[in-house]
Amino acid sequence: MAYSDLRAFLADLGDDLLRIRDEFDPRFEAAALLRTLPAEGPAVLFENVRAYPGARIAGNLIASRNRLARALGTTADALSRTWLERKEHGIAPIEAQGAAPVKEVIHRHPDDLLSLLPVLTHHEKDAAPFITTGVVLCTDPETGRRGMGIHRMMVKGGRRLGILLANPPIPHFLAKAEAAGKPLDVAIALGLEPATLLSSVVKVGPRVPDKMAAAGALRGEPVELVRAETVDVDIPARAEIVIEGRILPGVRELEGPFGENTGHYFSNLSPVIEISAIAHRDNFIYPGLCPWSPEVDALLSLAAGAELLGQLQGLIDGVVDLEMAGGTSGFSVVVAVHGTTPADVRRLVMLALSLDRRLKMITVVDDDVDIRDPREVAWAMATRYQPARDTVVIHGCEAYVIDPSATGDSASKVGFIATRASGTGSDRITLPPAALAKARAIIARLH
Numbered sequence: 001m002a003y004s005d006l007r008a009f010l011a012d013l014g015d016d017l018l019r020i021r022d023e024f025d026p027r028f029e030a031a032a033l034l035r036t037l038p039a040e041g042p043a044v045l046f047e048n049v050r051a052y053p054g055a056r057i058a059g060n061l062i063a064s065r066n067r068l069a070r071a072l073g074t075t076a077d078a079l080s081r082t083w084l085e086r087k088e089h090g091i092a093p094i095e096a097q098g099a100a101p102v103k104e105v106i107h108r109h110p111d112d113l114l115s116l117l118p119v120l121t122h123h124e125k126d127a128a129p130f131i132t133t134g135v136v137l138c139t140d141p142e143t144g145r146r147g148m149g150i151h152r153m154m155v156k157g158g159r160r161l162g163i164l165l166a167n168p169p170i171p172h173f174l175a176k177a178e179a180a181g182k183p184l185d186v187a188i189a190l191g192l193e194p195a196t197l198l199s200s201v202v203k204v205g206p207r208v209p210d211k212m213a214a215a216g217a218l219r220g221e222p223v224e225l226v227r228a229e230t231v232d233v234d235i236p237a238r239a240e241i242v243i244e245g246r247i248l249p250g251v252r253e254l255e256g257p258f259g260e261n262t263g264h265y266f267s268n269l270s271p272v273i274e275i276s277a278i279a280h281r282d283n284f285i286y287p288g289l290c291p292w293s294p295e296v297d298a299l300l301s302l303a304a305g306a307e308l309l310g311q312l313q314g315l316i317d318g319v320v321d322l323e324m325a326g327g328t329s330g331f332s333v334v335v336a337v338h339g340t341t342p343a344d345v346r347r348l349v350m351l352a353l354s355l356d357r358r359l360k361m362i363t364v365v366d367d368d369v370d371i372r373d374p375r376e377v378a379w380a381m382a383t384r385y386q387p388a389r390d391t392v393v394i395h396g397c398e399a400y401v402i403d404p405s406a407t408g409d410s411a412s413k414v415g416f417i418a419t420r421a422s423g424t425g426s427d428r429i430t431l432p433p434a435a436l437a438k439a440r441a442i443i444a445r446l447h
Contacts, residue, residue: 002073002219003193005101005238006285009071010045010058016067018042025050026057026118026129031290034059039294039326043067045285052118059288062194063295068302071194072218080306080321083218087202091216096224096237106229107278112158116278117190117241119155120288123259127267129155130258133289134188134243135200136163137233141176141184145169146234148200148211153188154255159275162255163247164268166401174247174271183246185231186273191240191287195219201303230276240284245275261329263292264404292327300330308333308356316340316348323371325361331403332361334371342421349392349415358400363416368428377418385418392417 003009010017024030024046034044037060046057062068065076074082110116119129131153138147147169154162165171170186177184199215216222225234231244248271256267289295301324309322318340325332335352337345345364352362365371365380392415399406 002195002221003071006058006191006193006240006287009061009193010043010285012070013043013067016042018044020044020046021048023048023050024057026052026286026288027121028124030057030059030288031120031122034288034290034295035293037063037294039297040064041294049118049286054283055118056283056285057118057120057288058191058285059290060293060295061287062198062298063293065298068194068198068298071198073220079302080309083202083302083306084310086217087199087204087214089217090210090213091220091222092210093212093216093223093225093234096226100224100226100237101281102235102237102239102242103226103229103279104282105280108230109276110159110278113155113161113243113275113278114157116280117243118286120290122290123265125265126258127154127256128157131155131161131188131190132291133197133287134190135192135197136170136186136188137235138170138173138184138186139233140169140173141180141182146210146212147173150197150200152258152260153273154258154270156253156272159245161243161245161273161275162253162270163273164255164270177247178249181249183249183274185233185246186244187228187231187233187235188243188245188273189236189239190242191281191285192236193219193238196223196236197287198299198303201299203307228277229279235279241278241280241286243275244277244279245273247271247273259291260402261291261296262331262402262404263327263329266402266404268401292329294326296329297324297326300324304330304356304358305333308352308359309335311355312348312352315351316344318344319348320367321371325374328361329402330356330358331400332363333359334363334365334377336365336367336369336371337419338367340419340421342417342419345417345419345421346392346415349417350394353394353397353413353415357398360397360400360403360411360413361416362414364419366419366421380418381416384420385416390417391415 069076121129195218196215224237226237252269255270257265260266305324312319320336370376394413399411
């Protein structure tokens with residue numbers, strides 16, 4: 001059953017939601033707690049936000065595979081399969097009936113965004129508070145096609161936001177608007193239930209070109225939309241917050257520094273949004289997502305990781321599973337294969353590194369290795385990989401914009417082949433299944 005909104009999802013978490021009643025400041029304190037949670041830690045709801053009476057902040061919502069699975073109504077083992085199957089069968093959005101919850105409170109032409117919203121300041125050297133889970137919505141000025149994506153935004157003060165546009169299609173839409181000398185209407189949705197949030201990073205195709213239709217498929221029922229107040233954009237009726245505005249044509253200003261998902265600070269000359277309205281629910285919930293955190297790892301692993309897995313399985317026989325390495329901002333993946341020839345493993349490496357422009361490191365292992373256990377992957381690298389024989393290096397690649405190690409626009413990529421087929425034929429040590437089952441049953445009782 002689909003969750004109608006973020007509140008329904010939180011209400012269903014039970015003991016997997018940590019409610020914090022101590023006062024927390026959106027400047028550094030909330031981010032510090034979210035960043036120090038363990039990878040499988042609970043979701044968090046800050047119920048006492050300093051200087052914002054009635055407002056709440058939610059975080060660590062999708063940091064675990066189990067919560068991701070709950071959000072999509074599936075199991076952790078079936079996450080990638082569910083993602084790939086559903087996104088190919090869109091469910092078109094519908095017009096909301098009755099009053100839209102997101103419009104319970106409307107501020108037209110607000111003087112200062114920070115007087116209304118507890119946008120988090122994450123790191124010591126961040127230039128300002130940054131919105132990290134804002135789903136930016138707009139339409140192609142020429143075709144009317146809907147655009148939707150997560151983009152970081154710097155609160156520049158007053159009614160202005162800087163926005164980093166590193167991924168399509170919104171940069172293309174802006175280019176068309178600028179060519180006509182016009183601003184681009186946008187709406188920024190905050191506080192969406194996880195399935196709709198995740199759909200903003202899905203790779204759509206000819207069968208399902210609309211991310212809102214992909215959202216409907218992922219959540220199992222259509223997303224309810226309503227017209228924005230001051231811009232020509234449809235917005236999710238059950239979002240917690242929506243910021244409306246226009247990207248100014250031809251304007252670029254310094255945006256950053258900001259501590260990015262790479263774990264490094266990054267600045268850019270970026271477009272500017274002028275805010276025209278802010279709508280929100282009573283006692284709204286602001287979504288806080290910390291860069292370089294397990295929550296980002298989980299989002300990338302499902303979105304970019306599942307997409308790449310589907311592509312590779314369609315091209316190479318024997319591709320079993322794929323995991324994006326935690327803390328690498330999607331730059332590094334581990335792929336498990338079964339019965340794949342050495343030649344096809346090398347072809348797999350070349351294909352993966354060319355299909356995803358973000359990816360710069362791939363490790364290929366046999367499917368007897370648990371790709372979600374760093375110790376197992378390290379074992380495969382230590383015992384099945386020989387550097388001179390099993391390394392594939394590609395030079396002259398496009399650099400990803402936030403990669404701090406790249407030199408200019410040029411970068412290199414590497415593949416590590418740590419499979420038995422690469423040279424070693426020795427058997428891995430094992431235990432009899434019956435003995436393992438008995439041991440696991442005893443250990444399960446301890447928890």
